[in-house]
Amino acid sequence: MVQVDESDVIAGVFVVEPVVHGDDRGLFVETFRREWIPSAREMIQANRADRRAGALVGLHYHLHQADYWYVPYGRARVVLHDLRAGSPTDGATLAFDLGARADGTHDHRGVFIPPGVAHGFAALTDMTITYLVDGYYNAADELGVAWDDPEIDADWGLTDPVLSERDRRNPKRAAIEARLRPVWPLRT
Numbered sequence: 001m002v003q004v005d006e007s008d009v010i011a012g013v014f015v016v017e018p019v020v021h022g023d024d025r026g027l028f029v030e031t032f033r034r035e036w037i038p039s040a041r042e043m044i045q046a047n048r049a050d051r052r053a054g055a056l057v058g059l060h061y062h063l064h065q066a067d068y069w070y071v072p073y074g075r076a077r078v079v080l081h082d083l084r085a086g087s088p089t090d091g092a093t094l095a096f097d098l099g100a101r102a103d104g105t106h107d108h109r110g111v112f113i114p115p116g117v118a119h120g121f122a123a124l125t126d127m128t129i130t131y132l133v134d135g136y137y138n139a140a141d142e143l144g145v146a147w148d149d150p151e152i153d154a155d156w157g158l159t160d161p162v163l164s165e166r167d168r169r170n171p172k173r174a175a176i177e178a179r180l181r182p183v184w185p186l187r188t
Helices: 165-169
Strands: 003-006 014-017 020-023 026-029 045-051 056-061 067-073 075-082 093-100 110-113 117-123 127-133
Touching (some): 067 075, 067 093, 067 117
Antiparallel strands (some): 003 014, 014 110, 075 117
């Protein structure tokens, strides 16, 4: 039976542990169903990103878009931070690994990230991440916060990450303009 748990660190974040079916031929995993996250809207786009070990992506956030992440190959350190002013978990940071485990098994969990929660990941190994989104790409809704902000205090699991220029330029949490700060509850 699929296990879906709302995070006790960040409200509205759900971690899904799906059922894995396997035999001598391999395995089958149903990685997402809309019904698992009652508050979720329909996911309308799927994306894939391959990253080399040491790459760090984020932190990004959206005012209107939710994401659902799954790591089918390799291992990622996921970092989430609640930016939603007035949220019961405003300011909380959550970090956990998805994908391959050190013992050679695979963690098939996925994570639902609601609008207003900053999200990023570090490639602890070469990896692939797939993500579903409930809105088409909108540059105006593609926002960021500094990955190394001491106020966020994220444990990325890397000492010398490889970053994009965009991720190097993201502002500290305290410098986010009020008009770009998510407010709880979000109206999407």
